[in-house]
Amino acid sequence: MSHIAVPLPQACRLLNHGPTVLVTSAHAGRCNIMAAAWNTVLDFDPPKFVVVIDKNTYTRELIEASGTLALQIPSRAQAELTYAVGNSSGRDGDKFATHKIATFAGSHIEAPLVEGCLAWLECKIIPEPHNQQTYDLFIVEAVAAWADPQVYSDGRWHFADGAPRSIHHVAGGAFFEAGELFRARQD
Amino acid sequence: MSHIAVPLPQACRLLNHGPTVLVTSAHAGRCNIMAAAWNTVLDFDPPKFVVVIDKNTYTRELIEASGTLALQIPSRAQAELTYAVGNSSGRDGDKFATHKIATFAGSHIEAPLVEGCLAWLECKIIPEPHNQQTYDLFIVEAVAAWADPQVYSDGRWHFADGAPRSIHHVAGGAFFEAGELFRARQD
Numbered sequence: 001m002s003h004i005a006v007p008l009p010q011a012c013r014l015l016n017h018g019p020t021v022l023v024t025s026a027h028a029g030r031c032n033i034m035a036a037a038w039n040t041v042l043d044f045d046p047p048k049f050v051v052v053i054d055k056n057t058y059t060r061e062l063i064e065a066s067g068t069l070a071l072q073i074p075s076r077a078q079a080e081l082t083y084a085v086g087n088s089s090g091r092d093g094d095k096f097a098t099h100k101i102a103t104f105a106g107s108h109i110e111a112p113l114v115e116g117c118l119a120w121l122e123c124k125i126i127p128e129p130h131n132q133q134t135y136d137l138f139i140v141e142a143v144a145a146w147a148d149p150q151v152y153s154d155g156r157w158h159f160a161d162g163a164p165r166s167i168h169h170v171a172g173g174a175f176f177e178a179g180e181l182f183r184a185r186q187d
Numbered sequence: 188m189s190h191i192a193v194p195l196p197q198a199c200r201l202l203n204h205g206p207t208v209l210v211t212s213a214h215a216g217r218c219n220i221m222a223a224a225w226n227t228v229l230d231f232d233p234p235k236f237v238v239v240i241d242k243n244t245y246t247r248e249l250i251e252a253s254g255t256l257a258l259q260i261p262s263r264a265q266a267e268l269t270y271a272v273g274n275s276s277g278r279d280g281d282k283f284a285t286h287k288i289a290t291f292a293g294s295h296i297e298a299p300l301v302e303g304c305l306a307w308l309e310c311k312i313i314p315e316p317h318n319q320q321t322y323d324l325f326i327v328e329a330v331a332a333w334a335d336p337q338v339y340s341d342g343r344w345h346f347a348d349g350a351p352r353s354i355h356h357v358a359g360g361a362f363f364e365a366g367e368l369f370r371a372r373q374d
Contacts (some may be wrong), residue, residue: 013357016224016225016355016356016357016358016363017205017207017224017355017356017357017362017363018204018205018206018207018355019205019225020204020205031315035203037203037204037227037228038203038227038228038229039227039240040205040225040226040227040239041224041225042222042225042238042239042322042324043322048322050227050237052227052228052229060300072339077367079371080371080372082371083276083372098338104223106304126353128318130317131315131318135229135230135326136300137229137237137326139322139324156357156358156361157357157361157363159363161338165366168203168204168355168365169203169204170200170203170204170206170343170344170368171203171343172201172307173367173370173371174343174344174368174370174371175204175369175370175373176204176344176346176366176367176368176369176370177366177367177369178355178363178365178366179352179363179364179365179366179367180267180363180364180366181357181361181362181363181364182361182363182364183360183361183362184267184269184270184360184362185267185360186264186363
């Protein structure tokens with residue numbers, strides 16, 4: 001598993017294009033994984049993000065207990081997994097075991113990081129009880145960021161032909177794959 | 188300009204895959220347009236969204252005065268426009284005139300809707316002063332939703348070969364185009 005550190009002031013670039021993410025969480029030896037299409041960037045530096053986590057989820061219990069979570073960008077090869085972990089509860093069984101999900105340890109938080117993803121953000125929650133209670137909306141700050149150098153390095157995505165790409169959930173298991181990377185300006 | 192109404196309980200599907208949007212605004216005869224990659228869905232029904240609008244923007248002034256804004260999904264043909272209106276201020280001149288942007292009227296709000304987009308959301312702001320002041324974060328609720336039937340109908344995107352597609356900003360004028368639409372499950 002190859003991964004390189006992404007400088008935190010550039011970490012927002014990892015989610016700027018709107019990919020669906022996997023959310024991992026852990027507290028006191030228990031851990032979980034779910035999917036979240038509802039995420040976006042909130043600020044550059046320090047890099048902040050928002051993510052919606054339903055109050056009925058097991059993830060919600062773990063992130064509120066630990067104050068941390070990891071966001072990671074699955075590739076198309078992980079689309080079926082992404083849909084599966086987004087439509088089952090960790091309360092009904094360990095999703096890591098069920099789906100044979102390989103992980104590696106982060107540097108700052110307890111949540112495991114999923115192997116095979118394109119990039120990873122280790123995050124701490126900035127407590128905003130009103131948003132969390134009223135909207136299931138969490139504001140998080142990345143404290144470490146990593147990317148697979150096959151697809152991201154020197155501050156840029158480079159999805160060559162055949163390279164794994166991010167996925168963008170529409171509804172009911174239908175996703176877009178990230179397509180051509182292009183520049184709006186020719187300068 | 189062809190557009191069809193999207194039922195509000197399905198309106199979240201329009202932004203679920205993370206496209207960059209154009210934000211239009213109007214108040215008392217003044218109007219503006221900017222780009223926002225930092226947006227996502229917040230709830231299904233009524234459909235709510237979040238969007239980040241910097242407090243220094245002219246858009247900010249107009250939306251806080253009117254309590255409304257429109258989000259619309261530009262196509263790749265509008266990528267250069269999207270980048271241009273995201274990197275200039277309406278205080279320096281009318282961007283609609285500068286870029287010869289054709290618009291049509293919405294049904295519920297004053298903000299003009301941009302022709303040639305893939306879908307449109309007319310939104311009212313749910314006032315959350317703390318989020319707005321601290322994070323430039325706006326929570327909005329769609330009161331009307333529209334789509335170009337060439338690319339969206341019956342609750343589904345259908346980007347056939349050659350059809351216009353959404354764009355997903357990375358950084359500095361680099362975008363991904365939405366790629367292949369696929370299903371994670373074969374059922």
